[in-house]
Amino acid sequence: MRRVPILLVRTFGFKLCGSKLRLPSRPFVSLMSLMSLMSLRVPYVLRVPGAKTLRNQSAMWYQSVRDCMTQRAATERIWRAAALMRGKDSLDSRMVRAALLTIFLLTAPAICHGQGKPEVLKVEPPNWWAHHSINPVRVMIRGRNLADARVEAAGLGIETGLTRINALGIYVFVDVKIDANATPGRRALRITTPAGTTEASFEISAPLTREGRFQGFNTDDVIYLIMPDRFSDGDPTNNDPITSRGLYDRSKTRYYHGGDLEGVINHLSYLKSLGVTAIWLTPWYDNVNHLNELEQYPDGSGGSKQPITDYHGYGAVDFYGVEEHLGTLAKLRELVDAAHRLGIKVTQDQVANHTGPYHPWVDDSPTPTWYNGTKEHHLANIFQTWVLHDPHPVAQMKRETLEGWFIDILPDLNQNDDETSRYIIQNTLWWIGVTGIDAIRQDTWQYVPNSFWRKWTAAIKREYPKVNIVGEVLDGDVAHCSFYQGGRMRFDGVDTGLDTLFDFPLLYPLRRAFAEGRSVKEIALVLSHDQLYPNPNVLVPVVGNHDLSRFMNEPGATVAGLNLAHTLIMTMRGTPQIYYGDEIAMKGGGDPDNRRDFPGGFPGDTRSAFDKQGRTSDEQLAFDYLQKLGRLRAELEPLRRGELVNLYVADQQYAYARRTERASVIVAFNNDNRPATIEFDVSTVGLADGATLTDRLGAARDVLVKSGKLKVSLPARAAGIFVRR
Ligand SMILES: [Ca+2]
Numbered sequence: 001m002r003r004v005p006i007l008l009v010r011t012f013g014f015k016l017c018g019s020k021l022r023l024p025s026r027p028f029v030s031l032m033s034l035m036s037l038m039s040l041r042v043p044y045v046l047r048v049p050g051a052k053t054l055r056n057q058s059a060m061w062y063q064s065v066r067d068c069m070t071q072r073a074a075t076e077r078i079w080r081a082a083a084l085m086r087g088k089d090s091l092d093s094r095m096v097r098a099a100l101l102t103i104f105l106l107t108a109p110a111i112c113h114g115q116g117k118p119e120v121l122k123v124e125p126p127n128w129w130a131h132h133s134i135n136p137v138r139v140m141i142r143g144r145n146l147a148d149a150r151v152e153a154a155g156l157g158i159e160t161g162l163t164r165i166n167a168l169g170i171y172v173f174v175d176v177k178i179d180a181n182a183t184p185g186r187r188a189l190r191i192t193t194p195a196g197t198t199e200a201s202f203e204i205s206a207p208l209t210r211e212g213r214f215q216g217f218n219t220d221d222v223i224y225l226i227m228p229d230r231f232s233d234g235d236p237t238n239n240d241p242i243t244s245r246g247l248y249d250r251s252k253t254r255y256y257h258g259g260d261l262e263g264v265i266n267h268l269s270y271l272k273s274l275g276v277t278a279i280w281l282t283p284w285y286d287n288v289n290h291l292n293e294l295e296q297y298p299d300g301s302g303g304s305k306q307p308i309t310d311y312h313g314y315g316a317v318d319f320y321g322v323e324e325h326l327g328t329l330a331k332l333r334e335l336v337d338a339a340h341r342l343g344i345k346v347t348q349d350q351v352a353n354h355t356g357p358y359h360p361w362v363d364d365s366p367t368p369t370w371y372n373g374t375k376e377h378h379l380a381n382i383f384q385t386w387v388l389h390d391p392h393p394v395a396q397m398k399r400e401t402l403e404g405w406f407i408d409i410l411p412d413l414n415q416n417d418d419e420t421s422r423y424i425i426q427n428t429l430w431w432i433g434v435t436g437i438d439a440i441r442q443d444t445w446q447y448v449p450n451s452f453w454r455k456w457t458a459a460i461k462r463e464y465p466k467v468n469i470v471g472e473v474l475d476g477d478v479a480h481c482s483f484y485q486g487g488r489m490r491f492d493g494v495d496t497g498l499d500t501l502f503d504f505p506l507l508y509p510l511r512r513a514f515a516e517g518r519s520v521k522e523i524a525l526v527l528s529h530d531q532l533y534p535n536p537n538v539l540v541p542v543v544g545n546h547d548l549s550r551f552m553n554e555p556g557a558t559v560a561g562l563n564l565a566h567t568l569i570m571t572m573r574g575t576p577q578i579y580y581g582d583e584i585a586m587k588g589g590g591d592p593d594n595r596r597d598f599p600g601g602f603p604g605d606t607r608s609a610f611d612k613q614g615r616t617s618d619e620q621l622a623f624d625y626l627q628k629l630g631r632l633r634a635e636l637e638p639l640r641r642g643e644l645v646n647l648y649v650a651d652q653q654y655a656y657a658r659r660t661e662r663a664s665v666i667v668a669f670n671n672d673n674r675p676a677t678i679e680f681d682v683s684t685v686g687l688a689d690g691a692t693l694t695d696r697l698g699a700a701r702d703v704l705v706k707s708g709k710l711k712v713s714l715p716a717r718a719a720g721i722f723v724r725r
């Protein structure tokens, strides 16, 4: 006899780590005996050092309503299994008793739990639609004492199907089928246990009309990124909500500052005047209602570490809720409708990789494999993203990057769990359906398996063919980023279906050139890698965002340089994205300094940069310039849809055409600190001799095409957009 450690490492609500059971000297046989315990439908994981972890599969821990285990049945099965094992392999009877006792103790609370009256705490999704591409919809009910539940539909036009309940009786998954001709209105799911009956409310919603909704953005658009908490406080009554007191303090960089959805609504016409046709709001999911003690940072430079708030929205505790500091679901719908009335599309920021550390799932997850690991036992993310597209990666490195928890804190969702995967897909479709949004920006794209994305993008397109998705792969390497764009099957056998990506590889040379004054040739060099993307023409070029220090904080940055940077993204292939405040040349270092309050957006602000009279001269210069670029882009079709043709590349000068079948527009940059004259061939872009071109930015004089060439003189640090007269 020797000791073989067996760890019963995980059950619902229980961790029994390091327990040791005595096994006889034939560990393999003993292991087989223990495996027969799986027939008990008891949740457990056996982990034997040196052997593969044995999980009882979902089919084991799930219990259908009809097959629900009562205390008596469980006892009988335990003794039947014990008799079976004793007969089969003469397992040490003390060991059997110990094992059975342990398992009984582990399951007893679950069984006992089912004795109280059933209660419902949360229904996800709370409503759905008839004629939807997902039917039945899988409803996840969170509650108490649901262990022996029977779930029935109450009301016309719906019926319940497969029902599964987790062992602690906290989560019920039930398929709800909606008849094609079911009328919209309230329904209920009646939940009955031996201890009583309760109802989970559920609604069949009337679908929003498709006209003017679910549109997707395209290269005709200009996207503007808003962090709502920092943009404008339109409703001071939600600054210190009753449910989450004490998180509002404008003097602290990581507290709520009061900005909200109402503030965005109030400034839609400002955005329209700037030339914006689509907005992207950082996540509006409900975030934790108290301080985040797990993440602590000094406020500003120096000082001691202190808890923060999740004002940024990336720490969801409820994927079906709107953060109360920002507003309500009704307010969100009002915002989307108001934006649409002005011709502005709305992009939702979604996070499928992780939840906030205080999400209720962390303490009792709906399935044993809902997350990759548990709060106590998980991998920390090592951010070795290069292995994610490596055909021969070190498996452990890849796992630590795909499944590791960000900063060792943010619980990493396991999209390989069918229930988790289904939850995320339905949640995405729910937000689109209830709000009428047009597009999705998906956070931390690369940290989620491509096999999941394929399912997720397909589900979106099936229901909303025009809704498109921009993925965040924050990396400067085209070889890296291009791997993730859909439209092509990769070595892993997956086409992710991802429409587009932010063009971060272009951002870095753009900043080096136009802030630091380094060579513009680097920009052309990065663009030469466009061939690696399945479709580079729909990328989203950016000058900045909420994760990067602002352009104006770069060494050497000036408003003239910022204007050149904006000229590039507003005339480059793809759909440009502007970061709030960059239109007025706001400064700011790394997060959170790059998220300063927009001047004039908050009560008591001494001036408003939303209005001309409130802007400084530099702010006005930047604003006027970007507004002019927006107007030119709207007016000149080639800037939105034309092919990109490089015409001239030198150390400090760069010229290209955007060409359609109907017209060409020439864009030329002089990044040098002195005037420059450059000459280049334009015969390839349909400009014949004798054509006169005018610089619509007003920096250069009119130019005439002679001998197939164009000779352009530009002042120091200036750009021209040349259009045929
Ligand atoms: Ca507010």
Ligand SMILES: [Ca+2]
Pocket: 244, 286, 287, 288, 289, 323, 324, 325
């Ligand atoms: Ca909240």
Ligand SMILES: [Ca+2]
Pocket: 353, 401, 402, 403, 404, 412, 413, 447, 448
């Ligand atoms: Ca992950």
